[in-house]
Amino acid sequence: MNSYIPYNFMFLLLTMLGTIFSISSSHWIGVWAGLEINLLGFIPMLVYGGTTLEVESGVKYFIIQSMGSGILLTGSLLISITALSWANFGSLLSTNYLSSHLYQSETNLYGILVLISLLIKVGLTPFHFWLPSVMSGLSWLSVLLLASWQKIAPLILILMVVSKYSSMLMACCAAASVVGGIGGLNQTQLRSLMAYSSINHLGWMVAGSIYNVASMVIYFAIYFLISVFLFYYLWIKEKSQTRQLSTSSFRSTNEKLVFSTLILSLGGLPPLLGFVGKWLILTELFNIEPLILMFLILGSLISLFYYLLLFFSYFFSNNSKITEMSMKNYTSMTVSMYFIVASISMNFSGPIMILWLPSLIL
Structure with a gap:
């Protein structure tokens, strides 16, 4: 837009x-x-x-x-x-x-x-x-x-x-996590892939809101922050297909590092920032709804699998090597250093958030 x-x-x-x-x-x-x-x-x-x-x-x-x-x-x-x-x-x-x-x-x-x-x-x-x-x-x-x-x-x-229909909502959350994970496995369009990822994250948000509203707010804030960086990056790179990630559009190691941390953080890989929201909800539901939590974790693991597929499809691609001359011609399209530093710093703040957020919520 x-x-x-x-x-x-x-x-x-x-x-x-x-x-x-x-x-x-x-x-x-x-x-x-x-x-x-x-x-x-x-x-x-x-x-x-x-x-x-x-x-x-x-x-x-x-x-x-x-x-x-x-x-x-x-x-x-x-x-x-x-x-x-x-x-x-x-x-x-x-x-x-x-x-x-x-x-x-x-x-x-x-x-x-x-x-x-x-x-x-x-x-x-x-x-x-x-x-x-x-x-x-x-x-x-x-x-x-x-x-x-x-x-x-x-x-x-x-x-x-939520207090009147908690059982119904819990069942919907478990189904959303699994559907969001399985539905994204065979997607070739990045936007459709992000849609199924959104369904998966939505299941975690609603499940967290049933017993602690603060965890849902924190999860949504983290998801929104990661999405802003990731979607902006895909927007300026003009990517719409997963097969485009293996081309020579990532012009430097820094850009590869940015995209890898964003995509893995959105998938909830510890200890990145995206894992913090899942960790908060996991600790709350562990003794209350272990069966529902099992389905949530299953869907999250499946979604992390196709995020890892995206990661390997471009990070180890042979087509990403370019010459110094083509690098100079591409300077107008590269991502700024401020964006790179902010993105990487944000995603690697996960361990600090894990230690700090429990005292804030309690």
């Missing part, structure tokens, strides 16, 4: 305002309105280029999000009819609206519709089917926004219902 197009800032601001309005609302009608504002701001950024793939991905995203909004509005309307209030679950559970057993059973049933709509919007298994297809046709900046900022509102809204 060309960030210098003037109207991009306006639509980006509208997207952010919609998210903030949604998560700060105490009524479901406000939540729905905020999500719609967010959608109206994000769609133009998806299709601004006018290419066939971008338009196709934008239409798919619009249809899926509209379906999720419709289910959310239906579920919240049924809850309001039953409880005589538009208040969201955070407010309902602290009042006497649900004192009747009949109201409790009906509200729980309607709450499942609300939960399904949020799972559709965020792309958590078993409603993940749209995410790889949409991401495969977008620009790298749109992929970054879809994988990070667009998850904030649904994740925070899921926290409102």
